Amino acid sequence: MLEKTYQPAAIEARIHQEWVRTDAFKAGRPDRKDAAPYAIVIPPPNVTGSLHMGHALNNTLQDILCRFERMRGKDVLWQPGTDHAGIATQMVVERQMMERQEPDRRKIGRDKFLEKVWAWKAESGGTIINQLKRLGASCDWSRERFTMGDRGAPDDQMVQAVTKVFVDLYNQGLIYKDKRLVNWDPQFQSAISDLEVEAIEKTGSFKWARGDKDKDGNPVALDHKRLAKLLVKEPAGHMYYFDYPLEGATYNPDDPSTYVTVATTRPETMLGDTAVAVHPTHEKSKYKHLIGKRVALPLTDRTIPIVGDDYADPEKGTGAVKITPAHDFNDFEVGKRHADKLVAPINIFDAFAHLNENVPPVYQKLERFQARMRVVADLDALGLVAKIEPTTHTVPHGDRSGVPIEPWLTDQWYVNAGELAKAALAAVRTGKTKFVPERFAADYYRWLENIQPWCVSRQLWWGHQIxxxxxxxxxxxxxxxxxxxxxxxxKHYASSPSPRARGEGRGEGQRQTPREAQAAAPHPSPLPVTTGRGDEIPLKRDDDVLDTW
Incomplete structure (x- = not known):
């Protein structure tokens, strides 16, 4: 007899067990050995997570398709699994260690830290899978997989698959190492993807201009104490206008022909400027006659060129843009276009966003926002601050760390996404793949035709090590x-002089200078290689892990 009230807690668990007992959702059953196959790989949810409405919608759609195709007689595999969720999982475990007042991961070393992560995964990582089962998802649970496999063992099927794809793409020239700007999270000490960056709007309140006078007509000095108090609370939200004196001219704030005024929301980055850009042809470009000349970069002993570039908008700011290729994505592109006139990009930050050895000694080791206040004060002492005004702008933050992201020039591993996109573009252009509605093909083309190299390396310990x-x-x-x-x-060293014979000793391999400032971490013992000449050469494995699986 049908109960008057549906009791899910009493019914669903019993029905799920019956499904499991009868292999209702198992792929490859004998009775379907001649059936047409149909497979969906579940987009693996993060092992740290729990279900939200997005999961419910997505998995319901997949479940409908799988159940429908089973009823049509196909051999259906709905492949379940979970994603190891590199940053999210590492953050959870590190937070637990901090709450328990345990030594941090760098003090205990990589191996012991990973043991803690695996222990957490075994204890708390099954929440989302159990929720999917309770929802009645018709996956083949006998085939459940984890993207890191069984404790990340090198011979595990999952690890071998990831390694094979990386090696194959590298050998095809589709994976390579390059020095490019990345979104650097100073708290996590890692590059993060654009999707992990949250743009937060900031607005300041401080206002001052050279020439301001009080009610008695006396000049008003820049109030550094008040500005510093505001910047400690919120470092962003202001536009700073500085004068860069022209080379060979005697600077006179009352004579605009002796300087170029630039504006920035990040004063500290001026220490890494390599150029000033102005629009070369626009009728309102008041500085275009200065293209080819140089300005003195204040607080340093360098001069930098004035270049003509369309990136400079004469109708915004002062019409002159300071160019810092190592710390701004747009400036990086400007720098590449004028590489014949500029020095190489100057990285002024270490991995913790403290100023490094590439700036004058007085600013070295300062935290970036402390440096901001110091730079403004020192420029004001030279009479080079024209004005400061509040502005509203977005500041990129790490969506998990909550700290401002720093565009940082560093060596990372990249996938040549542009080359891989060619086949995907051709599939739509030839009609092999169709969009419904068709108008969305335009978005697809725009996305893939402008796709950038994909940074796949992360400076974490939890993940597939490169x-x-x-x-x-x-x-x-x-x-x-x-x-x-x-x-x-x-093979390589048998046909080339020994590195030690060349006096290169026990180097660390291809690690770029900026990353040397990153906190050192214990590493596995070097991998020895015998060259056949009687000497042994150590190989050091890349410390980074992959962003993907």
């Missing part, structure tokens, strides 16, 4: 295993 090893001379060996890396290295 299968690359470095010799003392920086030579990289990408291989599927330690044995293969040793073989590649032995």
């Amino acid at each position: 299968p690359a090893w470095y010799g003392p001379d920086g030579q990289v060996f990408v291989a599927a295993s330690e044995t293969e890396a040793q073989a590649l290295a032995a």
Whole structure:
């Protein structure tokens, strides 16, 4: 007899167990050995997560398709699994360690930290899978997978698959290492993706201009104490106008022909400027006659060129844009266009967003926002601050750390997304793949035709470690295993002079200078390689992990 009231707690668990007992959702059953296959791989939810409405919608749609195709007689596989969620999982475990007042991960080392992560995963990582089961998702639960496999063992099927794809793409020239700007999270000490960046609007309140007078007609000095108090509470939200004196001219704030005024919301980055850009042809470009000349970069002993570039908008700000290629994505592109006139990008921050050795000694080791106040004060002492005014602008923040992101020039691993996109574009252009409605094809084309290299490396410990090893001379060996890396290295050094014979010693491989400031972490012992000449060369594995799986 049908109960008057549906009792899900009493009914759903019993029905789920019956489904499991009868292999109702199992793929490859004998009775379907000749059936047409149909498969969906579940977009694996983060192991740290719990279900939200997005999961409910997405999995309901998949479940409808899978159940429908089963009823049509197909051999259906709905492949379940969970994503190891690199940053999210590492953050959870590190927060637990902090709450328990345990030593941080760098003090205990990589191996012991990973043991803690695996322990957390075993204890707390099954929440979202159990929720999916309670929803009645018709996955083949006998095939459940985790993107890190069984404790990340090198011979695990999941690890081998990831390693194989990386090595294959590297050998095809589709994965490479490059020095480019990334979204750097100073708290997590890692590059993060655009999707992990949250733009937060900031508005300041401080206002001052050179020439301001009080009610008695006396000049009003810049109130550094008041400004500092505001910046401690909120560093962003102001536009600063500085004068850069023209080379060879005697600076006179009352004579605009002796300087160029630039505006910025990030004064500290001026220490890394390599140019000033002005529009070369616009009728309102008041500085275009100065293209080719140079200005003295205040607080440094450098001069930098004035270049003509369409990026400078004469109708915004002063019409002159300070160019800091190592700390701004747009400036990086301007720098590439004028590389023949500019010095190489100057990275002024270390991994913690403290100023490094590339700035004058007085600013070295200052935290970036402390440096902001110091730079403004020192420029004001030279009479070079024209004005400061409140502005509203968006500041990128890490969506998990909550700290402002720093565009940072660093070595990372990239996938040539532009090359991979060609086949996807061709599929739509030839009609093999169709969009419904058709108008969305335009968005697809715009996205893939302008796609940028994909940064796939992260400076974390939880994840698939990149299968690359470095010799003392920086030579990289990408291989599927330690044995293969040793073989590649032995072959390479057998046909070239020993790094030690060249006096290169036990180097750290291809690690760029800016990353040397990152906190050191314990690493596994070097992988030895015998060259056949009687000497042994150590290989050091890349510390980074992959953003993906």
